[in-house]
Amino acid sequence: MGKRSDYEDYSDEELKDRAEYDYDAREELKLRGYDEEEYEYKYYSTKELMERAKYDYKAVEELSSRGYHKIDGEWVSDEAFAFEMLGLLFKIGMVLAILLGTHFLVAYSMDYQVYVFAAFAITFLLMVLGRGTSKVLNFLFSIGCVALATRCYPVVFEFFVGTDYFDYFLAGPNLWEWIKYALIYIAYVAVVPFLVMLFITFFVRTLAEKKEADVQ
Numbered sequence: 001m002g003k004r005s006d007y008e009d010y011s012d013e014e015l016k017d018r019a020e021y022d023y024d025a026r027e028e029l030k031l032r033g034y035d036e037e038e039y040e041y042k043y044y045s046t047k048e049l050m051e052r053a054k055y056d057y058k059a060v061e062e063l064s065s066r067g068y069h070k071i072d073g074e075w076v077s078d079e080a081f082a083f084e085m086l087g088l089l090f091k092i093g094m095v096l097a098i099l100l101g102t103h104f105l106v107a108y109s110m111d112y113q114v115y116v117f118a119a120f121a122i123t124f125l126l127m128v129l130g131r132g133t134s135k136v137l138n139f140l141f142s143i144g145c146v147a148l149a150t151r152c153y154p155v156v157f158e159f160f161v162g163t164d165y166f167d168y169f170l171a172g173p174n175l176w177e178w179i180k181y182a183l184i185y186i187a188y189v190a191v192v193p194f195l196v197m198l199f200i201t202f203f204v205r206t207l208a209e210k211k212e213a214d215v216q
Contacts, residue, residue, distance in 0.1 A: 006089055008093050013125070029159075040162065042046060047131050049063050098182075099178070099179050099182040099183070099186075100179075100182065102182040102186065103169060103178065103181070103182065103185075105150060106150055106151075106153050106154060106165070106185065107134060109147065109150040109151040109153075110151065110165075110166075113151050116147045116150070116151045117148070117151075119143075119144050120145070120147060120148040121144075122144070123137075123141040123143065123144030123145075124141060124144060124200075126140060126141065127140070127141035127200075127201060129183070131204060131205060131208040132200075132201040132202070132203075132204035132205035132208065133205060133208075138197070138201055141197055141200075141201070142193065142197045143196075145193035145197045146189055146193045148193070149188070149189050149193040149196070150185075150189060153167075153185055153188060153189070156188065157181070167171040170192045170210055175196050179195045
């Protein structure tokens with residue numbers, strides 16, 4: 001009798017919270033007309049609920065009430081969800097920064113073209129000294145090729161588009177135009193310098209081998 005009277009002062013919600021570990025609280029809820037199924041999910045662990053959620057919509061509701069969201073088939077908490085969203089926004093921001101930043105890279109290559117040509121010449125000479133067989137010197141030469149290709153991109157742009165590179169972007173094209181030509185630049189700089197580097201190093205190696213053969 002004393003035990004029952006102890007629980008009479010508890011609200012229904014308090015009893016549901018205690019029902020997870022207190023048998024008498026569950027009994028009190030039954031006496032108040034609650035079906036155990038209505039509150040049993042309160043005392044399932046989150047892990048158990050995640051397993052039951054595969055086939056039990058009440059488990060899904062309980063997880064939602066605990067602040068969990070389902071993303072790509074996985075249940076994540078509010079904090080993890082917020083972190084996931086921040087990570088996604090950061091990635092989108094990085095991609096946009098890279099895409100839009102390519103145009104500034106091209107602009108800098110034009111402003112500092114003397115250094116670009118010098119870097120290409122120096123890395124070319126180093127590669128020749130290595131006879132096109134040194135991986136390190138060939139790598140440095142590939143960087144020089146990328147720098148030169150970047151400097152030449154405005155020339156390629158003007159040839160195909162028919163307008164000055166600077167004038168075009170200073171005129172304020174829309175975002176899609178910025179992204180489109182950034183993607184074209186990325187494709188261009190990923191292919192052209194690589195092919196140039198392969199051809200030149202192959203040519204240098206061939207000459208070096210021929211020279212050695214003639215000496216012998």
